[in-house]
Amino acid sequence: AQKITQTQPGMFVQEKEAVTLDCTYDTSDPSYGLFWYKQPSSGEMIFLIYQGSYDQQNATEGRYSLNFQKARKSANLVISASQLGDSAMYFCAMRGINTGTASKLTFGTGTRLQVTL
Amino acid sequence: DTAVSQTPKYLVTQMGNDKSIKCEQNLGHDTMYWYKQDSKKFLKIMFSYNNKELIINETVPNRFSPKSPDKAHLNLHINSLELGDSAVYFCASSRTRDGYSPLHFGNGTRLTVT
Numbered sequence: 143a144q145k146i147t148q149t150q151p152g153m154f155v156q157e158k159e160a161v162t163l164d165c166t167y168d169t170s171d172p173s174y175g176l177f178w179y180k181q182p183s184s185g186e187m188i189f190l191i192y193q194g195s196y197d198q199q200n201a202t203e204g205r206y207s208l209n210f211q212k213a214r215k216s217a218n219l220v221i222s223a224s225q226l227g228d229s230a231m232y233f234c235a236m237r238g239i240n241t242g243t244a245s246k247l248t249f250g251t252g253t254r255l256q257v258t259l
Numbered sequence: 260d261t262a263v264s265q266t267p268k269y270l271v272t273q274m275g276n277d278k279s280i281k282c283e284q285n286l287g288h289d290t291m292y293w294y295k296q297d298s299k300k301f302l303k304i305m306f307s308y309n310n311k312e313l314i315i316n317e318t319v320p321n322r323f324s325p326k327s328p329d330k331a332h333l334n335l336h337i338n339s340l341e342l343g344d345s346a347v348y349f350c351a352s353s354r355t356r357d358g359y360s361p362l363h364f365g366n367g368t369r370l371t372v373t
Contacts, residue, residue, distance in 0.1 A: 175358045181300075187349060187364035194359055231300060237358035245358040246315060247292075249302040 144169045146234050146250035153255050155224045162209070163219040163253045165234030173239040176217040177247070178208065181231040190232075193217060194239070224257045231255075262286050265350045265365035272340055273373055280335045280368045282350030288363075290314075290356045291333040293325060296347040296367070308333055309356045340372045 145168045155161035167176065178190040193201040193208045201208045209218040217236075221228055234250040265282040272278055284291060292315075293305040307315035308327040322338040333350060347367045353360040 171358075173358070175361075177361055179364075185347065185369075186366045187351075189361045189363060192359070192361050233302065237360075239358035245356060246304050246307075247362055248304075252300050 144171070144174075144236055144238070144246075144248045146236055146248055148234055148250035148253050150253045151251075153253055154258060155221075155255065156258055157226060158223055160220060160222045161224055161255065163221070163232050163234075163255065165217045165219065165250060167215050167217060167234070167236050169236065169238065171238035175237050175239055176208065176210065177235045177237070178206070178217075178219045179233045179235060179249075180228075181233065181252070182227075183230070187233075191219070221255075226257050226259075229255060229257045263350055263352055263363050263365040265348075265368055267368060268366065269369050269371075271371045271373065274340055274342060276340050277336070277338045278340060278370070279337070280348055280350070280370075282333045282335070282365055284331055284350075284352040284363070286352055286354070286363060288352040288354050289330060290353045290360070291327065291330070292351040292353075292362060293333065293335050294349040294351060294364075296349060298346070302349070306333075306335075307356070314356060337370075340370075342372050345370055345372045 147166045174195045176193045180188045191203045205222045207220045231252045237245045263284045290309045292307045306325040311327045327333045350365040351362040
């Protein structure tokens with residue numbers, strides 16, 4: 143079984159500042175992938191970044207980076223130099239790897255980020 | 260080019276009706292999914308197909324029936340619609356069924372049952 147916990151229902155950040163969105167997880171799978179998705183008010187789900195549990199380095203994609211701490215079972219998303227367009231709902235998710243069965247992408251409850259001037 | 264497209268975008272219908280949502284992906288992916296997002300924004304998997312084979316079938320009322328005519332298409336048919344079926348339904352695809360493969364989502368279908 144997998145569980146994703148996002149404890150921040152809402153966050154505010156000023157434009158051009160960095161912000162960290164928290165995500166902790168629990169799984170019995172020895173290998174797994176961690177994902178972050180963005181859902182703007184228009185409703186679409188946008189894939190942002192991926193981290194494999196076996197990766198030694200933290201993933202980065204442009205202004206997004208994933209602060210992966212395996213021992214703490216955390217996979218926080220860091221957004222640098224926030225922009226107004228970053229205002230959205232952000233979801234942390236995970237899937238087992240090489241589970242031998244179909245791998246479900248399990249989502250957290252999301253964090254709503256509001257970027258202010 | 261739209262990678263994962265689903266139609267319609269909005270669907271308003273009365274209780275008891277039957278409706279379908281269509282999904283197509285042009286990414287060449289092997290695996291497709293249906294997710295339901297409730298009013299609290301929680302996303303839950305409903306079904307998954309891999310190369311036309313059903314591989315995930317969550318605890319969903321049997322009024323919901325997926326169909327995959329080929330690996331690029333996955334449709335969702337809902338019989339005898341109920342008020343509680345109102346939600347946003349997302350189609351998604353991934354290159355493989357395994358856990359390192361990110362899902363790419365369609366834009367969602369907002370279903371309202373009155």
